Amino acid sequence: MEALDYHAEERRKAEFDVEEMKIVWAGSRQAYEISDRVARLVASDPVFRKDNRTMLSRKDLFKDTLRKAAHAWKRIIELRLSEEEASKLRFFVDQPVFTDLHWGMFIPAIKGQGNEEQQQKWLPMAYKMQIIGCYAQTELGHGSNVQGLETTATFDPETDEFVIHSPTLTSSKWWPGGLGKVSTHALIYARLITDGQDHGVHGFIVQLRSLDDHLPLPGITVGDIGMKFGSGAYNSMDNGVLRFDHVRILRDQMLMGVSQVTREGKFMQSDVPRQLVYGTMVYVRQKIVADASCALSRAVCIATRYSVVRRQFGSHNGGPETQVIDYKTQQSRLFPLLASAYAFRFVGEWLKWLYTDVTQRLQASDFSTLPEVHACTAGLKSVTTSATADAIEECRKLCGGHGYLSSSGLPELFAVYVPACTYEGDNVVLLLQVARFLMKTVSQLGSGKKPVGTIAYMGRSEHLLQCRCEVERAEDWLKPNVILEAFEARAARMSVTCAKNLNNFANQEEGFAQLATDLAEAAVAHVQLIIVSKFIEKLQQDIPGKGVKRQLEILFNVYALSLLHKHLGDFVASGCITPKQGALANEQLRLLYSQVHFDNPSLLLYMVLLLERLLQSTSF
Ligand SMILES: CCCCCCCC/C=C\CCCCCCCCC/C=C/C(=O)SCCNC(=O)CCNC(=O)[C@H](O)C(C)(C)COP(=O)(O)OP(=O)(O)OC[C@H]1O[C@@H](n2cnc3c(N)ncnc32)[C@H](O)[C@@H]1OP(=O)(O)O
Numbered sequence: 001m002e003a004l005d006y007h008a009e010e011r012r013k014a015e016f017d018v019e020e021m022k023i024v025w026a027g028s029r030q031a032y033e034i035s036d037r038v039a040r041l042v043a044s045d046p047v048f049r050k051d052n053r054t055m056l057s058r059k060d061l062f063k064d065t066l067r068k069a070a071h072a073w074k075r076i077i078e079l080r081l082s083e084e085e086a087s088k089l090r091f092f093v094d095q096p097v098f099t100d101l102h103w104g105m106f107i108p109a110i111k112g113q114g115n116e117e118q119q120q121k122w123l124p125m126a127y128k129m130q131i132i133g134c135y136a137q138t139e140l141g142h143g144s145n146v147q148g149l150e151t152t153a154t155f156d157p158e159t160d161e162f163v164i165h166s167p168t169l170t171s172s173k174w175w176p177g178g179l180g181k182v183s184t185h186a187l188i189y190a191r192l193i194t195d196g197q198d199h200g201v202h203g204f205i206v207q208l209r210s211l212d213d214h215l216p217l218p219g220i221t222v223g224d225i226g227m228k229f230g231s232g233a234y235n236s237m238d239n240g241v242l243r244f245d246h247v248r249i250l251r252d253q254m255l256m257g258v259s260q261v262t263r264e265g266k267f268m269q270s271d272v273p274r275q276l277v278y279g280t281m282v283y284v285r286q287k288i289v290a291d292a293s294c295a296l297s298r299a300v301c302i303a304t305r306y307s308v309v310r311r312q313f314g315s316h317n318g319g320p321e322t323q324v325i326d327y328k329t330q331q332s333r334l335f336p337l338l339a340s341a342y343a344f345r346f347v348g349e350w351l352k353w354l355y356t357d358v359t360q361r362l363q364a365s366d367f368s369t370l371p372e373v374h375a376c377t378a379g380l381k382s383v384t385t386s387a388t389a390d391a392i393e394e395c396r397k398l399c400g401g402h403g404y405l406s407s408s409g410l411p412e413l414f415a416v417y418v419p420a421c422t423y424e425g426d427n428v429v430l431l432l433q434v435a436r437f438l439m440k441t442v443s444q445l446g447s448g449k450k451p452v453g454t455i456a457y458m459g460r461s462e463h464l465l466q467c468r469c470e471v472e473r474a475e476d477w478l479k480p481n482v483i484l485e486a487f488e489a490r491a492a493r494m495s496v497t498c499a500k501n502l503n504n505f506a507n508q509e510e511g512f513a514q515l516a517t518d519l520a521e522a523a524v525a526h527v528q529l530i531i532v533s534k535f536i537e538k539l540q541q542d543i544p545g546k547g548v549k550r551q552l553e554i555l556f557n558v559y560a561l562s563l564l565h566k567h568l569g570d571f572v573a574s575g576c577i578t579p580k581q582g583a584l585a586n587e588q589l590r591l592l593y594s595q596v597h598f599d600n601p602s603l604l605l606y607m608v609l610l611l612e613r614l615l616q617s618t619s620f
């Protein structure tokens with residue numbers, strides 16, 4: 001049989017409503033139709049070809065990216081694409097580009113932190129792309145520690161201007177995408193100084209290049225920071241370096257939504273939390289979580305197609321060899337990744353809802369859910385990107401030697417994806433933010449303040465700290481409430497243990513530093529609980545289509561039990577389950593793989609195969 005026949009054979013065996021599953025993946029019928037239409041648009045347009053990317057020189061790759069960006073913009077206008085359609089177009093073009101930062105950070109920062117007048121002044125130009133902006137926060141010396149930034153914005157009351165200056169080499173802006181070659185403007189973060197007093201880090205809009213000849217303006221030194229990891233990949237982006245030599249900007253170029261400086265040079269803090277200065281990062285972290293399932297499903301799709309076609313060993317009497325997908329080890333490495341793609345998809349949908357909710361609350365001056373939203377976006381960004389980066393590498397190995405070829409699509413996918421573990425907050429630094437939130441929650445447990453939302457389970461910690469898992473047989477692990485309680489108990493116990501251990505330190509900050517590893521692990525347990533619980537909530541919804549819900553239930557069990565198996569040490573050490581129950585979970589996991597394979601050898605496979613057209617991956 002030819003490779004295509006193997007694929008057709010696997011597709012033929014599917015026993016669930018494929019069209020309905022596509023809609024579940026997309027989120028709605030309308031979202032699916034948009035995605036399908038835009039995928040075809042991109043696939044049929046030769047300007048958007050991507051098969052030669054890894055062979056282009058940096059210069060040619062960059063030119064290719066500019067050409068694609070200009071063409072995309074032309075198509076968006078000609079076809080009057082909506083924001084959702086335009087954003088899908090960006091996804092299918094699939095090449096990091098300066099417009100990501102313009103639309104994804106520069107504009108949201110002005111919207112989120114600018115006042116009415118500033119929005120009216122800057123947004124129309126930005127929407128028409130008459131100016132192009134980047135997000136220049138990170139410096140050579142400080143990225144994670146935003147409060148450590150050194151660039152200064154000193155108010156000069158005589159001229160009603162700020163003087164933007166890079167006082168040291170380490171204060172050079174370093175990394176911003178779109179900065180190196182393209183941006184005319186930057187949203188920079190600098191220490192605000194009025195009358196000799198330092199008010200911490202705030203956002204300022206600074207013009208970098210002339211709108212006439214694109215040359216840097218006086219006092220501005222700007223350039224590209226050079227080649228990055230891998231061929232093709234993130235090298236399509238002009239990540240840049242920027243230095244200021246006493247550059248003057250008007251006072252109203254400080255974003256004044258969170259704090260203001262008056263004409264007299266008086267600093268005024270609005271009635272809103274100062275953390276809103278970090279709002280753009282929260283927005284993008286939420287987007288990154290939604291994107292993780294897309295990158296992961298691309299990799300899983302490639303590895304699955306390969307595993308179906310590839311045959312090694314096991315030929316009897318000259319018959320065909322065994323499809324590698326039939327090896328239990330291949331299944332146990334691949335199926336949890338497929339299940340994770342769906343889990344991340346659903347939690348991403350929920351996070352989008354949470355973000356929309358907090359935005360509406362902020363408009364009504366309700367800041368109550370901000371800490372939880374910060375913890376959820378930070379934690380989910382960390383856990384989903386780390387898992388996805390690891391999964392892409394695992395998919396490469398699942399394709400044997402062929403996975404190492406550029407033409408498999410996996411090396412470039414890995415190289416382009418892996419910085420997601422670092423940008424928008426290093427993943428460990430973000431987990432420690434979640435841990436800080438969890439420790440605060442535990443310390444308030446006796447105070448009468450009832451934990452709500454994703455930490456509501458902490459309100460039942462008395463029960464969760466002493467409950468016994470009732471699993472006696474492997475199939476007991478198929479019950480969602482059994483799984484949920486095990487994950488809740490593990491998360492609660494790990495957090496409470498950390499909190500107790502912190503109390504052994506006279507100095508809390510010192511304790512936090514010493515126990516950082518345990519705290520990060522407690523944060524992971526909490527975030528995995530969120531993902532598991534959102535998958536369960538999804539399954540409680542009405543999901544139409546023959547066999548669709550059943551397949552999702554199998555994937556849920558595979559996701560949850562594979563996590564339980566991977567983190568068995570945590571579950572057993574915290575006393576949530578016994579070693580025997582751990583072994584039963586593993587037995588059930590094995591049964592799930594083989595049950596899927598026995599009942600219908602292609603069900604899981606098919607779910608990935610149908611994504612192929614949607615995701616337009618470079619694949620076998
Ligand atoms: C027509 C339309 C066309 C459309 C076309 C579509 C185009 C595409 C559209 C969209 C694409 C979107 C995707 C964009 C592409 C992404 C590419 C990536 C590019 C990368 C960019 C970057 O990396 S930007 C730089 C990011 N940097 C970081 O993330 C730095 C990480 N560090 C921090 O965030 C902070 O320093 C840290 C949180 C670690 C510490 O903060 P700090 O104030 O120093 O200290 P701390 O004491 O810990 O905290 C105090 C207090 O504040 C709370 N808190 C902290 N952060 C937040 C927050 N963000 N929100 C709310 N609260 C926060 C913290 O918990 C503490 O609370 P308490 O303990 O005091 O209660």
Ligand SMILES: Cc1cc2nc3c(=O)[nH]c(=O)nc-3n(C[C@H](O)[C@H](O)[C@H](O)COP(=O)(O)OP(=O)(O)OC[C@H]3O[C@@H](n4cnc5c(N)ncnc54)[C@H](O)[C@@H]3O)c2cc1C
Nearest residue numbers: 135136137138142143144175176177419422423424425428
């Ligand atoms: C491809 C790419 C695109 C980017 N785009 C932009 C952009 O457009 N705009 C922008 O402003 N920035 C951008 N950045 C910068 C990015 O946001 C930072 O690199 C990121 O925030 C991490 O900061 P850092 O580089 O200072 O890492 P560091 O903080 O130096 O991290 C180094 C190591 O130290 C550890 N570490 C640091 N602090 C702690 C701590 N408190 N506790 C425990 N461990 C710690 C980390 O876990 C990590 O292992 C980009 C980066 C990349 C890679």
